[in-house]
Amino acid sequence: MASLIFDRFHTIGIIPVLEIDSAARAVPVAEALSAGGLPIAEVTLRTDAAIESIHRIADDVPSVIVGAGTVINRDQAKAACDAGAQFLVSPGMAEDVVIWAVKNQIPVLAGAVTPTEIMRGLNLGLTLLKFFPSETLGGLKAIKAISDPFPQVRFIPTGGIRLENLAEYLRMEKVHAVGGSWMAKRSMIAEGRFNEIQRVAGEARQVIAEFRQE
Numbered sequence: 353m354a355s356l357i358f359d360r361f362h363t364i365g366i367i368p369v370l371e372i373d374s375a376a377r378a379v380p381v382a383e384a385l386s387a388g389g390l391p392i393a394e395v396t397l398r399t400d401a402a403i404e405s406i407h408r409i410a411d412d413v414p415s416v417i418v419g420a421g422t423v424i425n426r427d428q429a430k431a432a433c434d435a436g437a438q439f440l441v442s443p444g445m446a447e448d449v450v451i452w453a454v455k456n457q458i459p460v461l462a463g464a465v466t467p468t469e470i471m472r473g474l475n476l477g478l479t480l481l482k483f484f485p486s487e488t489l490g491g492l493k494a495i496k497a498i499s500d501p502f503p504q505v506r507f508i509p510t511g512g513i514r515l516e517n518l519a520e521y522l523r524m525e526k527v528h529a530v531g532g533s534w535m536a537k538r539s540m541i542a543e544g545r546f547n548e549i550q551r552v553a554g555e556a557r558q559v560i561a562e563f564r565q566e
């Protein structure tokens with residue numbers, strides 16, 4: 353299960369990271385991303401509407417892979433999966449979340465930006481890790497340096513990735529996919545700018561297509 357979803361991360365190339373303030377926006381934003389070529393959504397648990405948003409996307413837009421982001425404890429992980437989340441993302445190495453997810457065969461992406469955190473992740477059975485906040489921590493240069501001792505690890509960087517540096521990230525062999533909020537920023541969602549979300553997702557998808565040889 354984990355590997356199928358992880359394969360989809362790679363094929364799609366970008367995981368849109370969403371902050372949704374009103375669950376009524378969840379389905380239209382998922383549809384707009386999908387229409388732009390990104391049938392995947394990481395709904396961060398940073399808003400009161402997040403769990404209901406996951407629920408609505410899972411029920412009403414089954415073609416979109418929906419997951420939960422900013423998962424920092426096991427209760428949140430369970431609530432998100434009960435609502436229909438198909439994968440979990442944590443900004444850091446939340447061991448209780450990872451252990452629970454691995455036990456329940458839920459794909460989980462946890463953050464690791466130091467050798468110690470990477471080794472903790474490896475010990476928990478993870479070889480795909482989140483690198484956050486990427487640009488602040490040195491971006492590709494940092495990923496390259498930290499990857500050298502860990503050839504088995506690949507990363508999904510997020511934080512500061514935009515259309516302008518997307519190709520550079522995708523070119524790096526340690527980068528499995530990237531995450532980012534630029535296609536559907538909180539304000540774009542709150543203001544209902546779904547045509548714009550579709551257009552910006554489409555621009556990103558064009559860049560990815562060049563790398564995935566479509």
Ligand code: 3PG
Nearest residue numbers: 369510511512532533534
């Ligand atoms: C995340 O949670 O992964 C980040 O908020 C995404 O970073 P970005 O907003 O710089 O794209």
